[in-house]
Amino acid sequence: MPVPAKSQVHRFAREAMATVFEIFIADKAEAYAGQAARAAFDEIDRLERLFSRFDPSSETSRIGRIAPGGALRVGLETAEVLGLSSFVQSETGGAFDVNYLGPGEAAGGRRRSRPRPLAELLRVAADGRGFEVTRVRPKGRAAASAVALDLGAVGKGYALDAALCVLRDWDVGNALLHAGTSTALAAGPGPAKSGRGWPVGAGSIAGATSGPGRILLKNRAMSGSGIEVKGAHIIDPRTGRPAAGHAAAWASHPSAAASDALSTAFMVMSTEEVAGFCGRHPGVWALVKTGAKKCRIFNAASLTEKRPARTRRRSR
Numbered sequence: 108m109p110v111p112a113k114s115q116v117h118r119f120a121r122e123a124m125a126t127v128f129e130i131f132i133a134d135k136a137e138a139y140a141g142q143a144a145r146a147a148f149d150e151i152d153r154l155e156r157l158f159s160r161f162d163p164s165s166e167t168s169r170i171g172r173i174a175p176g177g178a179l180r181v182g183l184e185t186a187e188v189l190g191l192s193s194f195v196q197s198e199t200g201g202a203f204d205v206n207y208l209g210p211g212e213a214a215g216g217r218r219r220s221r222p223r224p225l226a227e228l229l230r231v232a233a234d235g236r237g238f239e240v241t242r243v244r245p246k247g248r249a250a251a252s253a254v255a256l257d258l259g260a261v262g263k264g265y266a267l268d269a270a271l272c273v274l275r276d277w278d279v280g281n282a283l284l285h286a287g288t289s290t291a292l293a294a295g296p297g298p299a300k301s302g303r304g305w306p307v308g309a310g311s312i313a314g315a316t317s318g319p320g321r322i323l324l325k326n327r328a329m330s331g332s333g334i335e336v337k338g339a340h341i342i343d344p345r346t347g348r349p350a351a352g353h354a355a356a357w358a359s360h361p362s363a364a365a366s367d368a369l370s371t372a373f374m375v376m377s378t379e380e381v382a383g384f385c386g387r388h389p390g391v392w393a394l395v396k397t398g399a400k401k402c403r404i405f406n407a408a409s410l411t412e413k414r415p416a417r418t419r420r421r422s423r
Contacts, residue, residue, distance in 0.1 A: 204344035293307070330357065
């Protein structure tokens with residue numbers, strides 16, 4: 108993650124969620140910034156214990172073991188992630204799915220039917236005591252669909268949002284956080300005197316750049332997904348096959364959790380589908396690679412911080 112090498116910017120890192128999280132803090136003494144960063148990392152560690160599908164005691168794993176018709180009480184964090192995941196799945200036409208057993212091929216190479224929406228599998232409800240996830244019982248004699256959640260495409264972004272909340276509790280308002288460079292979350296004016304934001308990369312893969320190459324991010328997040336590092340690892344939930352929409356995609360939104368989910372969905376969706384989504388959601392910025400040196404950018408103005416209109420003086 109490119110950050111100007113200036114003395115007033117302090118860098119801190121910790122491994123979590125199978126990647127390296129980094130926090131850059133400006134305009135604070137190093138000792139104080141280090142204490143704030145440790146508190147933020149502790150929050151990320153706490154969320155990993157809730158979200159990890161490899162930990163049988165996590166809320167994510169326990170949801171997968173709920174019998175049809177059964178219920179499990181969960182915390183606010185899991186309820187929010189499930190709600191966001193369901194919303195993005197609906198708004199992208201099923202291009203995003205945290206139920207990793209939904210897509211794929213059945214035995215014998217036969218294609219499975221289209222995965223069911225998350226809202227039809229799990230119902231999240233709030234009561235006076237907290238939140239409860241209920242496994243929806245199938246109608247009639249229909250077999251219950253498998254549920255095995257993988258929050259990797261949204262959980263890291265959610266952890267960044269939560270970590271930034273901790274930093275703000277510590278009165279840290281000028282910082283850049285990222286999760287393995289795939290999702291970055293910027294707050295405040297950035298380290299440069301211009302105050303235009305923190306520099307992050309967008310639009311470059313395999314040495315070929317299309318689009319801006321670098322963006323100054325201020326008070327919002329940006330996420331990128333592609334095949335350059337891990338190959339064709341993103342599966343289209345609608346077909347169960349590797350995504351064929353784009354070689355890489357970036358999304359920006361005020362929420363890191365939302366941008367994390369959307370960049371994955373935009374990898375799967377066609378360029379026309381991304382255009383339609385951004386038309387319905389003007390606050391979402393998107394860049395998709397349509398060729399080695401070609402790209403499409405949507406809602407470019409959404410990255411520009413809105414300034415209040417000047418008040419005109421009335422002539423006397």
